[in-house]
Amino acid sequence: MFGLMDGFLKNDPVSLQKDILDHVEYTVGRSRFSFDDFEAYQALSHSVRDRLIERWHDTQQYFKRKDPKRLYYLSLEFLMGRSLSNSVINLGIKDQCADALNQLGFEFEVLAEQEGDAALGNGGLARLAACQMDSLATMDFPAWGYGLRYQYGLFRQVILDGFQHEQPDYWLNFGNPWEIEHLRISYAVKFYGTVEEKQLDGHHCKVWVPGETVEAVAYDNPIPGYGTRNTTNLRLWAAKPNGHYDLESFDTGDYINAVINRQRAETISSILYPDDRSYQGKELRLKQQYFFVSASVQDIIRRFKDSHRNFDQFPEKVALQLNDTHPSLAIPEVMRILVDEELVNWHNAWDIVRKIFSFTVHTVVPGGLEKIPVDLLSSLLPRHLQIIYDINFSFVEELKKRFGLDYDRLSRMSIVEEGAVKSIRMANLSLVCCHAIDGVSRIHSDILKTRVFKDFFELWPQKFQYKTNGVSQRRWIVVSNPGLCALISKWLGTDAWIRDIDLIMGLRDHVEDAELQQQWKMVRRVNKIRLAEYIEAMIGVKISPDAMFDVQIKRIHEYKRQLLNILGIIHRYDCIKNMNKSDRRNVVPRVCIIGGKAAPGYEIAKKIIKLCHAVGETINNDPDIGGLLKLVFIPDYNVSVAELVIPGSDLSQHISTAGHEASGTGNMKLLMNGCLLLATVDGSTIEIIEEIGKENMFLFGAKAHEVATLRAKGQARKVPLQFSRVVRKIRDGYFGSEVYFKSLCDSLEGSGDFYLLGNDFASYLEAQAEADKAFVDQERWTKMSILCTAGSGRFSSDRTVGEYAEKTWRIEPCRCPF
Numbered sequence: 140m141f142g143l144m145d146g147f148l149k150n151d152p153v154s155l156q157k158d159i160l161d162h163v164e165y166t167v168g169r170s171r172f173s174f175d176d177f178e179a180y181q182a183l184s185h186s187v188r189d190r191l192i193e194r195w196h197d198t199q200q201y202f203k204r205k206d207p208k209r210l211y212y213l214s215l216e217f218l219m220g221r222s223l224s225n226s227v228i229n230l231g232i233k234d235q236c237a238d239a240l241n242q243l244g245f246e247f248e249v250l251a252e253q254e255g256d257a258a259l260g261n262g263g264l265a266r267l268a269a270c271q272m273d274s275l276a277t278m279d280f281p282a283w284g285y286g287l288r289y290q291y292g293l294f295r296q297v298i299l300d301g302f303q304h305e306q307p308d309y310w311l312n313f314g315n316p317w318e319i320e321h322l323r324i325s326y327a328v329k330f331y332g333t334v335e336e337k338q339l340d341g342h343h344c345k346v347w348v349p350g351e352t353v354e355a356v357a358y359d360n361p362i363p364g365y366g367t368r369n370t371t372n373l374r375l376w377a378a379k380p381n382g383h384y385d386l387e388s389f390d391t392g393d394y395i396n397a398v399i400n401r402q403r404a405e406t407i408s409s410i411l412y413p414d415d416r417s418y419q420g421k422e423l424r425l426k427q428q429y430f431f432v433s434a435s436v437q438d439i440i441r442r443f444k445d446s447h448r449n450f451d452q453f454p455e456k457v458a459l460q461l462n463d464t465h466p467s468l469a470i471p472e473v474m475r476i477l478v479d480e481e482l483v484n485w486h487n488a489w490d491i492v493r494k495i496f497s498f499t500v501h502t503v504v505p506g507g508l509e510k511i512p513v514d515l516l517s518s519l520l521p522r523h524l525q526i527i528y529d530i531n532f533s534f535v536e537e538l539k540k541r542f543g544l545d546y547d548r549l550s551r552m553s554i555v556e557e558g559a560v561k562s563i564r565m566a567n568l569s570l571v572c573c574h575a576i577d578g579v580s581r582i583h584s585d586i587l588k589t590r591v592f593k594d595f596f597e598l599w600p601q602k603f604q605y606k607t608n609g610v611s612q613r614r615w616i617v618v619s620n621p622g623l624c625a626l627i628s629k630w631l632g633t634d635a636w637i638r639d640i641d642l643i644m645g646l647r648d649h650v651e652d653a654e655l656q657q658q659w660k661m662v663r664r665v666n667k668i669r670l671a672e673y674i675e676a677m678i679g680v681k682i683s684p685d686a687m688f689d690v691q692i693k694r695i696h697e698y699k700r701q702l703l704n705i706l707g708i709i710h711r712y713d714c715i716k717n718m719n720k721s722d723r724r725n726v727v728p729r730v731c732i733i734g735g736k737a738a739p740g741y742e743i744a745k746k747i748i749k750l751c752h753a754v755g756e757t758i759n760n761d762p763d764i765g766g767l768l769k770l771v772f773i774p775d776y777n778v779s780v781a782e783l784v785i786p787g788s789d790l791s792q793h794i795s796t797a798g799h800e801a802s803g804t805g806n807m808k809l810l811m812n813g814c815l816l817l818a819t820v821d822g823s824t825i826e827i828i829e830e831i832g833k834e835n836m837f838l839f840g841a842k843a844h845e846v847a848t849l850r851a852k853g854q855a856r857k858v859p860l861q862f863s864r865v866v867r868k869i870r871d872g873y874f875g876s877e878v879y880f881k882s883l884c885d886s887l888e889g890s891g892d893f894y895l896l897g898n899d900f901a902s903y904l905e906a907q908a909e910a911d912k913a914f915v916d917q918e919r920w921t922k923m924s925i926l927c928t929a930g931s932g933r934f935s936s937d938r939t940v941g942e943y944a945e946k947t948w949r950i951e952p953c954r955c956p957f
């Protein structure tokens with residue numbers, strides 16, 4: 140008998156095989172007797188999708204019946220990467236799929252490679268959102284994500300002659316089996332126009348008469364939990380022309396242009412902004428933010444009204460999480476809908492808003508905080524500007540009561556920034572309206588409290604918290620490192636750590652076991668060989684798996700100091716060249732791997748990429764160096780490349796100037812995979828040190844509290860001779876392009892060197908020497924590697940999400956019965 144809750148689709152290989160063949164024929168439109176790898180991938184994905192949809196429906200129905208408090212996670216960016224492997228693993232049907240495919244003459248791993256990345260985000264913030272979605276589903280939380288369905292994801296990085304070029308990522312070209320289009324779920328989103336005052340049902344009302352209306356259409360992306368039937372949702376909005384045509388605009392006689400103009404609506408969701416630095420006051424970006432926020436808020440309110448008669452219970456049923464300030468227009472949007480459309484009085488609406496919103500900050504630099512020019516806002520969203528002014532008025536009154544007429548303080552804290560360009564400070568708006576403000580690591584939170592948001596901390600200390608970031612062990616071990624996954628389960632005697640990460644520390648009990656050490660090394664070696672093959676195929680450089688694989692993979696930023704890494708490599712190269720034959724025998728062979736994208740307008744970051752190639756070219760082609768040193772740049776670093784690089788890394792670098800990396804999450808992924816860390820005492824690394832001990836990592840550099848003093852010293856800072864020598868080599872054109880690199884060199888010397896590379900250089904080299912020494916003793920290295928994985932439990936996004944659920948969102952698990 141089929142029970143409703145069992146779902147109708149069977150998961151044995153025979154049933155799966157039948158479904159795959161049916162999809163080959165009826166979905167892909169190919170003959171079931173002749174189809175290629177890509178078509179097989181499509182058919183398999185659709186078979187998996189069907190199973191996701193079943194669980195999705197069961198979960199949503201169950202949520203509806205139970206009516207728990209729900210969390211809505213608003214983010215302009217989600218870096219989901221690929222879905223196939225993740226889905227079959229979370230559904231628990233990977234082996235069955237592999238079997239089904241085998242009998243058809245296909246290999247699962249080969250098909251998985253057919254999938255492109257969903258790269259709807261820039262970096263850390265966006266991948267964090269993806270990991271948290273995975274944890275929310277796995278931990279049975281009634282939570283949905285909301286975002287934008289960009290037609291172009293993050294640009295593809297193409298390297299020509301060592302220079303980065305950007306190519307559009309039109310990722311939907313080959314279809315996307317992981318989304319479900321819901322043309323009937325759509326909302327009108329308004330822009331421009333004027334605000335009129337009206338009497339409505341005896342109420343005095345503000346009515347916004349828009350100048351333009353765009354339709355938001357829902358695309359649902361099921362998020363399966365692991366070891367649970369729960370499958371939650373990531374709802375992404377696409378912009379479409381609005382379906383209501385007023386005759387007037389079409390009666391002007393220019394039918395063609397009228398249609399073309401309307402079609403422009405689609406540009407709102409067409410492209411992801413590729414700069415993860417600061418806000419530039421672009422109208423399209425603001426439109427994107429409001430478009431997605433408005434559709435989401437309308438959707439949330441509609442769902443609430445489906446089962447509630449008034450808004451009394453709203454704060455008990457809804458929590459809204461803002462991923463940085465990017466979605467903070469949700470605040471005035473909720474106010475607007477409640478006050479103008481639902482006729483809730485201002486006081487009650489404000490009460491609701493202050494209870495439902497929380498936000499997480501992902502930046503350290505005050506300059507990185509978002510501001511919107513008032514002129515722009517008043518033209519695009521006139522009613523929201525009024526609402527923000529009203530909120531600010533009450534806030535400033537409250538401040539005056541508390542602090543008196545301290546005008547400096549008032550102007551610092553005001554939501555409105557006066558000045559050459561009058562602007563709205565989105566961070567201040569969020570600080571005023573949210574009940575919780577979270578940093579992403581402990582040091583980050585301290586910096587927020589004592590520097591960036593000092594005034595607000597004095598006013599509302601209880602609002603300030605932190606939840607150290609985490610990453611999903613499902614994605615970063617189970618999916619990307621199956622060898623290590625099996626080994627961990629074998630030695631723990633259970634795979635329960637996949638849902639309960641604390642168990643992973645049980646590996647510590649076996650660290651001295653020679654058999655585990657041997658197997659650990661073997662698994663890592665296989666991963667290194669796989670990575671070496673990829674590198675050879677991509678860029679034609681042959682590397683040996685016997686060498687130490689040293690990686691730095693992240694967006695290119697001055698504060699992340701990829702330059703320090705490259706300068707260190709030049710120094711190493713120099714040292715080797717100056718050695719005699721017998722000394723060279725003691726050199727630990729290294730392969731230095733750097734990967735990452737530079738924002739298209741970030742000139743210095745682009746020069747760093749070019750320098751990396753220029754140095755690599757010289758070293759890799761120097762026969763005198765042989766296999767002792769290689770430098771390779773992995774092009775187009777993204778989630779799926781990370782899944783390949785991370786399991787094959789021995790040493791990874793997280794070397795930001797202390798006090799600049801809010802958290803970092805790559806360090807956690809590498810740690811989980813048994814990669815040792817060479818790092819500054821910054822961001823979440825500080826908490827990693829506490830978990831695994833500094834004896835298991837290589838630390839160096841100035842501490843955060845020393846940075847200001849060091850900067851103030853300026854040219855009086857001591858810079859080691861080796862540093863000047865290395866910079867001179869670049870200046871002198873040893874790697875070519877000396878004119879092009881001049882500004883890079885200038886930024887390191889004289890009154891420059893804001894990021895203190897010269898200051899940290901000597902201790903950086905010492906840490907590198909320590910790493911070499913440790914690597915020579917392979918037994919010691921392997922033990923350290925095991926201890927890294929064993930100590931990584933705290934950095935699971937399950938822990939992060941659990942803390943948010945309990946302390947900030949106040950939501951409970953709601954587990955759909957099997």
Ligand code: 26Q
Pocket residue numbers: 261262263264265267412414415416417418419424465501502509579608800801802803804822
């Ligand atoms: C803002 C306005 C307009 C256009 C783009 C943006 C924008 C987009 C993305 C600004 C910033 C970002 C991304 C920031 C980011 O990824 N920050 C990183 O967040 C990680 C997760 O918390 C941290 O681990 C990193 O330390 C932090 O750098």
